[in-house]
Amino acid sequence: MQIDINIIYYFEKSIFVIDPTLKIDETTQSQIRRHSALIEFMDTHCHARAYSFQIKKCNNPTCPYCKPIRLPSQEFHDLSFLPDPIPSQENTDHYAAFQSANAEPIPKSILVVGKIRGYIDCEDCKKRRCVYSDKFLNSDEQQDFQQVLESYSYSCGAPIFPDDHYLKEVVFVRTRINCDSPIEVLYYSSRKSGNYPICYYCGESEGLVAPPESLKQRFKQIYPLCEMCIENRKGFHTKGEIKTNGRASKRRKT
Ligand SMILES: [Zn+2]
Numbered sequence: 001m002q003i004d005i006n007i008i009y010y011f012e013k014s015i016f017v018i019d020p021t022l023k024i025d026e027t028t029q030s031q032i033r034r035h036s037a038l039i040e041f042m043d044t045h046c047h048a049r050a051y052s053f054q055i056k057k058c059n060n061p062t063c064p065y066c067k068p069i070r071l072p073s074q075e076f077h078d079l080s081f082l083p084d085p086i087p088s089q090e091n092t093d094h095y096a097a098f099q100s101a102n103a104e105p106i107p108k109s110i111l112v113v114g115k116i117r118g119y120i121d122c123e124d125c126k127k128r129r130c131v132y133s134d135k136f137l138n139s140d141e142q143q144d145f146q147q148v149l150e151s152y153s154y155s156c157g158a159p160i161f162p163d164d165h166y167l168k169e170v171v172f173v174r175t176r177i178n179c180d181s182p183i184e185v186l187y188y189s190s191r192k193s194g195n196y197p198i199c200y201y202c203g204e205s206e207g208l209v210a211p212p213e214s215l216k217q218r219f220k221q222i223y224p225l226c227e228m229c230i231e232n233r234k235g236f237h238t239k240g241e242i243k244t245n246g247r248a249s250k251r252r253k254t
């Protein structure tokens with residue numbers, strides 16, 4: 001692992017901005033825990049693990065520490081902390097490469113819009129997540145699936161089924177998500193019954209705001225956004241910029 005000494009130097013300097021009462025020799029967890037300003041900062045900006053430490057701007061306009069973000073807001077939103085290392089499947093003496101730690105353990109061929117078989121709501125954040133399976137479920141499988149939905153509560157990032165359930169290898173939800181994750185973009189192309197527009201960020205179906213005409217002219221896809229999220233300084237999530245001049249339009253003619 002590479003550590004940039006400059007970064008450590010600057011972090012040590014900035015840490016006193018957050019909590020000027022901190023002493024340089026206070027390094028244990030119990031000493032740090034007394035510094036509530038620092039603890040709050042760490043909770044809202046940092047991701048601390050045994051061998052890694054990551055900091056990200058909180059993007060809260062009232063934050064006294066962070067300068068405004070410079071990335072476009074949707075790119076910033078897509079930036080997440082690097083995932084925790086997981087053992088490699090081929091060689092358990094090693095960790096898996098970052099790419100695969102970040103990737104879903106579900107076959108890629110299943111994470112497509114045509115294989116969405118339904119939706120499941122998180123008990124905690126109430127957002128809808130897509131349920132995928134390679135093939136249609138027969139009526140027995142349907143029934144067993146329904147029964148699991150009724151007897152277990154689902155929460156983002158968790159699998160749907162208990163470990164010993166036979167449908168565990170058949171029906172999937174994404175597990176590399178948490179309650180902060182936005183709605184999957186595939187949800188918006190899915191035409192399964194029970195699909196209705198919900199806010200990209202919070203999953204709310206009420207108070208959706210119509211995107212401005214200027215945005216509609218610039219992007220092929222504009223995802224729903226609610227009043228609450230606008231109040232929280234979120235902007236429309238978009239995809240597929242429409243290029244009106246230059247190469248893109250030339251290519252379209254041929
Ligand atoms: Zn901040």
Ligand SMILES: [Zn+2]
Binds near residue numbers: 122126179
């Ligand atoms: Zn959730």
Ligand SMILES: [Zn+2]
Binds near residue numbers: 200229
């Ligand atoms: Zn919202």
